Amino acid sequence: MPPTSETLTAERILEATEEVLRRHGPAKATVVDVARALGVSHGSVYRHFRTKAALREAVTKRWLDRTSQRLAGIVDAADRTPEQRLRDWLSTLFAAKRHKAGDDPELFATYTVLTDELGGVVHEHLADLTGQLTRIIAAGTASGAFHTPDPSATARAVFHATGRFHDPCHAREWTSPGIDAEFEAVVELLVRGLSREPGR
Incomplete structure (x- = not known):
């Protein structure tokens, strides 16, 4: 009905x-x-x-928000160390993007086009994601697990360093043999770098 x-x-x-x-x-x-x-x-x-533009913007935001909401629960998980949260957050982001690209390729391609058109929505989404990362890294810095003078700048660097595993322009690589091992190697390098005290 x-x-x-x-x-x-x-x-x-x-x-x-x-x-x-x-x-x-x-x-x-x-x-x-x-x-x-x-x-x-x-x-x-x-x-x-x-307007049609408002509808397209709203549906694109809804699609992007699904990923943000899935990640938000990891940020303040009290039962995990900041290092575990960082690893889990990056792994969940990669899994979510890979899931969208692999399970519904038509819709993924459609949203890739829409996000290219809707810069404001994408900017907000990226700001939300890097904000979540900043909170994880800041918590790690406060506890002594991570060492960085600027958690916000470090969060942006981590996000860009892992771009191959969440930027849609790399979607064709996400099913390549060895991609999981490459992802783990990058995450390990980042976590070790954050955990190392300056001068050591």
Whole structure:
């Protein structure tokens, strides 16, 4: 049964938009297609999202937020040391990106196009991720596990150093033989570097 104007929610619209994007791709997907998938008028969709651009931005943010939310639980995990949290966070980020690319390649390709168009949403997402990393590294610095004068700058460096394992432009490499061993080697190098006291 199609939703009425009273039962139509932003979340239902975003779910339908994702399915339409999966089917048609970002170039051909329209608000009319979304409305048709929901069995409502396109005006009903516009009551929640004023423009097609706003709808695309919201659905892209929702997709990116799934990764951020999955990682957020690791940041303050009291039962793990900062070193364990850093390793877990980087491993979870790689697994999440690889999962998206491998299990739903059409949608992954679609969102890669959309994120290229929506710089503001991507900037916010990257700021959120590096902010999470900063909190882990700052906790490690406070406990003496890590040694860095600037946790924020170090977090950005760690993020960039591991880019091969989470930047979509490297997605084709994520199923290469030996990629897991290469990932572990990079993480080990970073953790050891952070753990080493200056001058030692």
